[in-house]
Amino acid sequence: MDTSVLIVEDEAAIVTLLRYNLEREGFRVYSTGDGEEAVGMVKDYKPDIIVLDWMLPSMSGVEICKQLRWNPETKAIPIIMLSARGEEGDRIRGLDAGADDYIVKPFSPAELVARIRAVFRRFRPALSEKVLAFAGIKMDVSAHKVTREGTEIHLSPTEFSLLRYLLEHPGRVFSREQLLDAVWGHDIYVELRTVDVHVRRLRKGLDYDGKQLDLIRTVRSAGYALEENTAGEAFVEETEAK
């Protein structure tokens, strides 16, 4: 089965370059330069991954990202955001909007291909049928489904992989470096701050009705751990303060 990529980018030269390189790597490529059309194409074609430019004529990449993440049907499709804006604040905004990765322009097509492959590795389906459970959270790995107290929770691919890793090792404290290696892979460069952004999003996702106990403990200057919350209070996010 072909792996399909939807490129949402209004600069024709970039689309041509990416299309050529992705097709050469065996991907089926769809493209559009229009944000609203992109949302429709995602629903029609159900691409395996979306490469999404930030600056677009009708709707910004951040808006599209939010819309796709809000819709349960499109929530699980990985998104790599492209932008000429390389400031840390912009990266964080892009990731906060729901992107799984963020590439700053100019970049090489080879880098994009490497990052697409890294995103796929991150949420590859398990070979066996596996259900992980901890403190009211249940994850059906092969069905890519998570519930908490019986309510389905929709997580993006990166949050899913992060939660999966924590569920596989409850109670263990992982440094941000360890989580990066486990979830993103060690062959691509990702800032440590990215882990905090995704942990924050995972916390938000797990607290589906605003009443759930925080189960991800932030361990000062060490990292994060999935733990039973017996105190019933929010685990303080100390390592995130900078």
Ligand code: CA
């Ligand atoms: Ca653009």
